[in-house]
Amino acid sequence: MTDLRTNFAGIELRNPVLLASGTCGYGEELAPFLDLSRLGGIVTKTITPEPRAGNAPPRIVETAAGMLNSIGLQNPGLQGFIVDKWPYLAALDTKIIVNIAAPTAALHAEMAARLDDVEGIAGIEVNISSPNMKDGGMLFGCSPTASNEVIAAVRAATRLPVIAKLTPNVTDIAAIARAVVDGGADGIAMINTLLGMAVDWRTRKPILGNITGGLSGPAIKPVALALLWKVHQAVDVPIMGLGGITSAEDALEFLVTGATAVQVGTATFIEPGGAADIVAGIESHCAAAGISRVGELVGTLGV
Amino acid sequence: MNEPSPPAIDVQVRVVATTEVAEAFFQTRLQVPDTTIRPGQFVQLRPRSQQSVYPFLRIPLSVAAVDVQQQTIDVLYEQVGPKTTALRHIAAGDEVGFLGPLGNHFPMPDPGADPVAVPVLVGGGIGVPPLIYFGTSLRSHGHEPILLVGARSANKHLPDRLLEPASADVRRASDDGTLGHAGFVTGLLQKALDEPLSSPIVYTCGPHGMMAAVARLCAEREVPCFASLEEYMACGFGVCVGCVVERANKESLPSPYGHYARVCLDGPIFDARQIVW
Ligand SMILES: Cc1cc2nc3c(=O)[nH]c(=O)nc-3n(C[C@H](O)[C@H](O)[C@H](O)COP(=O)(O)OP(=O)(O)OC[C@H]3O[C@@H](n4cnc5c(N)ncnc54)[C@H](O)[C@@H]3O)c2cc1C
Numbered sequence: 001m002t003d004l005r006t007n008f009a010g011i012e013l014r015n016p017v018l019l020a021s022g023t024c025g026y027g028e029e030l031a032p033f034l035d036l037s038r039l040g041g042i043v044t045k046t047i048t049p050e051p052r053a054g055n056a057p058p059r060i061v062e063t064a065a066g067m068l069n070s071i072g073l074q075n076p077g078l079q080g081f082i083v084d085k086w087p088y089l090a091a092l093d094t095k096i097i098v099n100i101a102a103p104t105a106a107l108h109a110e111m112a113a114r115l116d117d118v119e120g121i122a123g124i125e126v127n128i129s130s131p132n133m134k135d136g137g138m139l140f141g142c143s144p145t146a147s148n149e150v151i152a153a154v155r156a157a158t159r160l161p162v163i164a165k166l167t168p169n170v171t172d173i174a175a176i177a178r179a180v181v182d183g184g185a186d187g188i189a190m191i192n193t194l195l196g197m198a199v200d201w202r203t204r205k206p207i208l209g210n211i212t213g214g215l216s217g218p219a220i221k222p223v224a225l226a227l228l229w230k231v232h233q234a235v236d237v238p239i240m241g242l243g244g245i246t247s248a249e250d251a252l253e254f255l256v257t258g259a260t261a262v263q264v265g266t267a268t269f270i271e272p273g274g275a276a277d278i279v280a281g282i283e284s285h286c287a288a289a290g291i292s293r294v295g296e297l298v299g300t301l302g303v
Numbered sequence: 304m305n306e307p308s309p310p311a312i313d314v315q316v317r318v319v320a321t322t323e324v325a326e327a328f329f330q331t332r333l334q335v336p337d338t339t340i341r342p343g344q345f346v347q348l349r350p351r352s353q354q355s356v357y358p359f360l361r362i363p364l365s366v367a368a369v370d371v372q373q374q375t376i377d378v379l380y381e382q383v384g385p386k387t388t389a390l391r392h393i394a395a396g397d398e399v400g401f402l403g404p405l406g407n408h409f410p411m412p413d414p415g416a417d418p419v420a421v422p423v424l425v426g427g428g429i430g431v432p433p434l435i436y437f438g439t440s441l442r443s444h445g446h447e448p449i450l451l452v453g454a455r456s457a458n459k460h461l462p463d464r465l466l467e468p469a470s471a472d473v474r475r476a477s478d479d480g481t482l483g484h485a486g487f488v489t490g491l492l493q494k495a496l497d498e499p500l501s502s503p504i505v506y507t508c509g510p511h512g513m514m515a516a517v518a519r520l521c522a523e524r525e526v527p528c529f530a531s532l533e534e535y536m537a538c539g540f541g542v543c544v545g546c547v548v549e550r551a552n553k554e555s556l557p558s559p560y561g562h563y564a565r566v567c568l569d570g571p572i573f574d575a576r577q578i579v580w
Pocket residue numbers: 345358362363364365366379380381382383384385386387388429430432433532533534535536571
């Protein structure tokens with residue numbers, strides 16, 4: 001038996017496997033297919049200060065070994081989340097990390113302060129990386145200064161652990177990582193989706209209603225690993241690795257490369273119960289390799 | 304709608320047989336552990352092994368027939384791309400990932416109404432399969448549905464033997480005039496609605512433009528109309544919010560969060576007046 005317990009920036013996780021923001025809703029729709037108490041935790045779909053309708057369809061399309069999405073942060077807003085979604089989440093026997101995004105640093109801070117008063121939230125993940133938000137998200141995450149400001153504002157507004165979620169769509173991700181750590185981030189989650197596009201040459205139209213979208217799934221795993229490797233060398237805070245994980249082996253590759261925990265995203269759409277299989281697979285692979293604590297693997301890549 | 308939908312299961316099932324029933328149109332029969340599926344519901348099949356990544360997403364298909372004795376269901380689909388190609392090539396006896404049943408179901412006409420409404424089913428192309436199962440179910444409940452079927456041409460029309468269980472009154476249209484009424488199936492609907500039917504209730508599934516025309520015809524005549532929508536899907540069970548349709552009554556909703564409904568979970572069947580066409 002391998003000890004899978006993981007401390008991530010002060011959050012005590014049962015195991016290092018969480019569900020990624022935007023791929024598990026607010027938990028309820030997945031429950032028929034997946035025992036959420038078998039996971040380390042779940043990260044909610046991004047919430048914004050006010051409710052959002054999201055982008056015009058079509059919002060998704062399959063691409064080689066992955067998919068594009070342009071959901072556009074359809075969400076019930078902070079108040080709607082607390083009233084309608086939180087009671088269900090609060091009753092779950094797993095850690096809940098709430099993912100937030102807003103158009104300004106001050107509004108991020110206001111959200112964090114409100115969530116600080118909600119009993120039972122394990123941490124806040126700040127989405128400074130959405131390619132589908134025209135008034136925030138990647139707008140902040142592409143600039144070290146703006147990333148730093150947003151994270152510092154959130155850090156000052158809450159006692160909860162603050163995790164900055166980074167975009168891969170930048171020239172120097174290590175610089176962004178250092179900027180959010182300077183701002184007080186307790187941890188980093190990476191990567192959000194890669195900016196992508198699909199085109200129908202016959203109609204000469206883009207396939208997505210929003211023209212561009214975010215690429216996810218197995219296609220992005222090598223990109224995620226390379227960026228994780230860079231960021232792991234650049235900062236000392238724990239990292240949640242994600243991007244294309246579909247199996248226990250994938251998850252173990254992220255751990256070895258420097259992730260303290262991992263998130264499963266798009267894979268859940270195809271195998272709704274898959275994250276629990278990944279937990280079981282990590283345990284059996286570690287046991288077979290004689291590893292007594294999963295944490296022993298983290299950042300052990302020899303180069 | 305009337306009754307709650309049965310819970311979905313996530314299992315591997317066996318392909319019993321796949322046969323070509325019209326040009327590039329296939330019927331795949333699956334051995335399933337539970338046949339409690341309501342007409343209008345769909346399944347998400349994964350026609351590849353878990354180790355492979357191609358084709359990546361599952362394929363949403365309506366249930367076209369259920370055999371409770373044999374514990375099988377049929378899906379009927381046109382081969383249009385990678386996922387439908389992968390599915391048709393799965394050999395009899397081999398497995399396919401099965402997630403379902405998903406979504407809501409067609410509401411039955413009110414049996415207490417006087418007179419009881421006459422169901423008119425309007426299907427086009429790949430939208431015909433769910434109407435076959437629904438028509439069969441309507442008949443077992445004592446209704447006599449009229450089935451209007453449109454396809455591009457005669458060789459794309461499903462054979463009589465597949466449609467007969469659904470209706471004793473099948474009327475066909477083809478775009479190129481090679482079978483039945485020459486033109487769109489909406490022409491047949493117009494005629495049917497002009498007949499002195501006691502009181503029609505319309506159910507439709509097919510290409511977006513066809514359903515929009517059906518919805519318009521029904522709205523003009525104040526005939527109730529339920530449409531089964533098909534949107535590109537990733538999950539099929541409500542978490543990705545990718546498969547949305549715009550609601551018509553947006554102004555009356557408390558929050559913009561509800562402006563778009565999920566076809567997979569809030570649908571696929573909607574009252575045609577409640578969405579933007
Ligand atoms: C709830 C639901 C029920 C369905 N039931 C049936 C059915 O009973 N029989 C059947 O033949 N098909 C049905 N479809 C459509 C079917 O899922 C698609 O045709 C299939 O996913 C195409 O996959 P592909 O990889 O073969 O082709 P792709 O390469 O993905 O697509 C080929 C062409 O089909 C179009 N297409 C793709 N997905 C859809 C979609 N969801 N709806 C409409 N057009 C699409 C694409 O725009 C493209 O032009 C249903 C779809 C939904 C959402």
